[in-house]
Amino acid sequence: MSNDYSLAELCICAAAQAFAGDGEVLATGIGVIPRLAASLAMKTVNPDLMMTDSEAFMLAEPNPIGERGADFVQQNESWMGFSRIFDNVWSGKRHAMLGPTQVDRFGQSNTSALGGSYEQPKVMMLGARGFPGNSISHANSFFVPAHSDRVFIDGECDFVSSIGYNPERLPRGRSLDEVDIRLIVTDLCVMDFAGPDHQVRLVSLHPGVSQDQVLENTGFPLHVPDEVPTTAAPTAEQLAIIAAMDPHQQRAMQIKDNPVGDRS
Amino acid sequence: MSNDYSLAELCICAAAQAFAGDGEVLATGIGVIPRLAASLAMKTVNPDLMMTDSEAFMLAEPNPIGERGADFVQQNESWMGFSRIFDNVWSGKRHAMLGPTQVDRFGQSNTSALGGSYEQPKVMMLGARGFPGNSISHANSFFVPAHSDRVFIDGECDFVSSIGYNPERLPRGRSLDEVDIRLIVTDLCVMDFAGPDHQVRLVSLHPGVSQDQVLENTGFPLHVPDEVPTTAAPTAEQLAIIAAMDPHQQRAMQIKDNPVGDRS
Amino acid sequence: MDKQMTAAEVVAQLEDGMTVGIGGWGPRRKPMALVREILRSDLKDLTIVSYGGADVGMLCAAGKVKKLVFAFVSLDFIPLEPFFRKARQSGAIEVSELDEGMMLLGLRAAAWGLPFIPTEVGLGTDVVSKNADLKLVDSPYDDKEWVAVPALKLDAALIHVDRADARGVCQIAGPDHYMDDMYARAADKTYVSCDELVETSFFNDPAQARLVFWERSATAGVVHIPGGAHPSSCSPQYGFDVPHFKEYAGFARDEAGFAGYAEKYLQGSEADYQSAVGGLDAIRALPLPTY
């Protein structure tokens, strides 16, 4: 147990837990912290995980992030171009950790359009990307680097990119239990959907973060258990693996001002 | 013009004409004579044709039939495994020449079951193979090495493997003109479907074959034009190409007793 | 992670009445050692999905098949599979007869979680009119009728590959992987036999990794059986065994029938089988066919 760790490293370790019970699935972490979380999980709690080089090959060993030097040998195990990624997505054997712009109380997310009308949004973003398919096909988790009520909004997403636990939108012949949203890891806390009727539940608070801080910055009501533990600090082993997977310290640029992990 | 040619060679040259106007399509000839016909067409009347190695590659130059010697270099131009063959079939850019066991007056063919009931046929054959897809997707021609009323039956095929010009079986929203059956080449004659209402028409008689011989050996009535020409004899150039494409003389074993081409 | 198991352990995972897909094509790269293990078992009432060769003929002859989903059954140089013919001509098996491409669409539908794939293939033919498993559908985008090819979901798939590692990374080094990737993806559990067991690092070379057609999560078990495709081919390693197939077909013509073949070749273990057919070196020496 180390006390000298950054908030980014805390989030990476907390997010890695999302993949612990997955078995042999493709772990896709989009962004530095989710990718390092998936890499850490593959090297610790779940060695059966699969990861790609974020380009076209499946890897037996995750690649460190950033320039890897001329002598680096990538541990390819199979071709995995984008067309084949969808073979995997539709098989359900995947767990994606992504960072949408809006998340509502149903776990629906928005990556496409904010405000205005759909025909003329105030702010156009990426588009739906693979979120619709991911959300109905396999497990999904979210990483939010700046927990606020602009991300965790009080109403429904302006554009619903991914299906959530919204009874109003349940497709005919299906059950909300088929939707599988796992963890939400933010700069303040860890949440899941294990509250009553899939309500978002507070799982743990990062060291030095108060319950009120989380509630004030969340646009919808959370299910708060009587006992809310503190997010576990990274172990020395975890920090060593993270350092090896991120030799260029890209994790230091993911959360504003790169705070320390323990803010108490 | 040569007078010293076999019936097989005559059939190869007649069958090659089926591919003359095709443009850039995959020519698939199943069996020695259809394959040599496609090869001959690619080397003469239609150089834009595509052919495979009958295994997994598309060829820029057709392979000679049979053992090709250690120094032979196959002229691959693209991978073309069976899964990709269907990409091509469904694009319509293909012309297959096949040898079904039964052909009826509609041009429907049977490759699967003869007699008895469907549950317990008297004679089970290959199965439908790719005939259903071929027949509705692209051009098709037939080669029949032994013209008889057991092949060209008077009724409908016991099992219909391929769609033909049968109004009773026309799928909703489609037209019989979408069906595209080209030539039927046999050991007696050449036929097509250009008679009234797609009736089978006698196109040419092989040298020394009488119209009555064809009619007696065909189970359904043919459309016979006033003038029925004689099937053109192979040219010396054609014979030379055939000889080069079939160095082991496999063509000599395709029609019973390997008759001479001119039986007059 | 080690997915290695024996052929017997694979068959122990299968149950009566299951739908089992078999990879390969006609006499090419069939998981025959796994098929032989089924022949030696008391497994029954199987629904078999296959681009069929001797795998189908033998399973039919041994009474393992309740229903066959097929487009053809053939040994190529022996066009008509003799024991499959007997099964059909005696009305011993139910069939769902499809077009070759339709079968691919059905496997893709199962692999991709689709209920069906609509196609024009089969319209106007008895593949549709004689097959109760196939229904027609309308399209919301036109006024035509279409054949709805249902997802061919498999309880298990059996596939033979050139190489695999213990974690289930499989390589097909021959010129064609046929539809094996879709068999692997359409099945709840895919069991592969491999001619060669390799270290994972073998696949680090992108050229080798390109010949891996599904990710290891689609492989449930790996059985290392050199020569395991015999008497079918495993190009480029060995061709199919023409004399053996001729002898096999001969049994269909005489008194003995399949029992005669079984008595000669299937009494003992796979090792016994391989010595009966001349040993692994003889298998490896079988010439590749010329097409």
Next chain:
Amino acid sequence: MDKQMTAAEVVAQLEDGMTVGIGGWGPRRKPMALVREILRSDLKDLTIVSYGGADVGMLCAAGKVKKLVFAFVSLDFIPLEPFFRKARQSGAIEVSELDEGMMLLGLRAAAWGLPFIPTEVGLGTDVVSKNADLKLVDSPYDDKEWVAVPALKLDAALIHVDRADARGVCQIAGPDHYMDDMYARAADKTYVSCDELVETSFFNDPAQARLVFWERSATAGVVHIPGGAHPSSCSPQYGFDVPHFKEYAGFARDEAGFAGYAEKYLQGSEADYQSAVGGLDAIRALPLPTY
């Protein structure tokens, strides 16, 4: 057979109102030289189908786009494509917003002659509720509702490849061919630009032929334009041009807008463009991205 033509001849084949598919992915292997030729033309009212990058941004900014069929538009390291955003935020274009995999299914349906492909993808999301092009269908095999992804038929497809011969045999040597094979098959006419023009015999080696993803009959025209993917990448030959994309994005922020970019880079010929960006050697020297 010689399918070689100029970029201008390709654009002359296109007509106002056509549906044009553009291969590649985001900032990767886009047929940008062909896109620039469209920018120089008076072509208009196009429906563009693309896994979008600067191809979409530029065509929108130049007013060529009536409707966009897309799942995303992004430059990767610049996540939000600036000119695409302007087009959307000004309501200048109609859109059919799809999931990435749905778009693949739509291209496959068109390539395979299917009217649609049913999928669960999109259910419960606004990709279905906001898209009038998508209808729901029932399955004859279950009681669920499914999204019918319509065939995305293309009048033309534009694709950049590493190598091609004059007959239209195309090779993609980079790590991923993306969905380009399905673009090629979904289109009535597919026009490719290539970095290198080779003899057909180049493909005789099976390892080279394996990197050919569609047969030549699916290629209508071949334009030899070394560096033709710039500023997008053509891995392994060159990476995307980060400074150029930054400058391009900068134009979106200042007064000049796309007109400023066009004035600087699109006034003259493709040769002028290449010298304006530093010449072919500079393009070939662009480092490959590390992911």
